[in-house]
Amino acid sequence: MSATPVDHAALAVAGLAAQFSPLPVMAGIARAIGNRANALESLWLDLRDKRTLAAAEGVNLDTFGPLVGAKRKAAQSDASYRGALAAAMLRNRSKGTADELIAICTAVVGATAVHVFGAFPAAFVINLQVAAPLTAEQEVELVAFVLASKSVAIGVQGIAWYTGPVFGFLGYPDPPFKGYGDGAGSGGKWAHYIWP
Numbered sequence: 001m002s003a004t005p006v007d008h009a010a011l012a013v014a015g016l017a018a019q020f021s022p023l024p025v026m027a028g029i030a031r032a033i034g035n036r037a038n039a040l041e042s043l044w045l046d047l048r049d050k051r052t053l054a055a056a057e058g059v060n061l062d063t064f065g066p067l068v069g070a071k072r073k074a075a076q077s078d079a080s081y082r083g084a085l086a087a088a089m090l091r092n093r094s095k096g097t098a099d100e101l102i103a104i105c106t107a108v109v110g111a112t113a114v115h116v117f118g119a120f121p122a123a124f125v126i127n128l129q130v131a132a133p134l135t136a137e138q139e140v141e142l143v144a145f146v147l148a149s150k151s152v153a154i155g156v157q158g159i160a161w162y163t164g165p166v167f168g169f170l171g172y173p174d175p176p177f178k179g180y181g182d183g184a185g186s187g188g189k190w191a192h193y194i195w196p
Contacts, residue, residue, distance in 0.1 A: 009034030083107050096151030108145050123155035130161050143196045162191040
């Protein structure tokens with residue numbers, strides 16, 4: 001949300017009355033006032049925009065943590081922390097719907113595809129396709145977010161993550177699920193499964 005800055009110096013010179021516009025001293029005074037207005041507007045836009053979650057950096061980003069219940073880990077980058085803050089905000093407002101769980105998983109681990117499947121009697125399984133293998137710390141964080149975001153009466157039977165085509169039986173809705181390999185590496189591999 002950033003406004004396009006206005007060149008106040010040019011507007012001030014252009015706005016001079018006809019009898020003052022040919023006088024260089026008056027144009028200089030108008031330009032000086034306009035340049036000061038440009039600097040103040042730039043400062044105001046910077047203060048406004050650098051306090052948003054999308055643009056905040058460093059200590060400005062840290063101010064969001066206590067508000068949403070997400071503390072920055074040691075040596076955590078701004079980009080990674082921004083994702084954790086976004087996930088925490090989603091978690092705090094979550095009613096446990098499938099769409100909310102998908103958004104949270106995407107924010108926490110950067111999943112490229114997320115599917116939530118219902119499981120008997122009152123539970124669900126989440127399948128995540130990720131670009132890079134998850135670390136043990138990411139798995140723990142993912143489980144914590146999912147458990148905190150789900151509905152109270154609904155259970156989690158597991159969270160599966162994979163980086164490429166995985167083994168699945170006929171009827172799975174997605175192309176990443178493949179059957180047995182044909183020896184040429186075209187079959188599916190087993191996904192990593194997390195038991196919460």
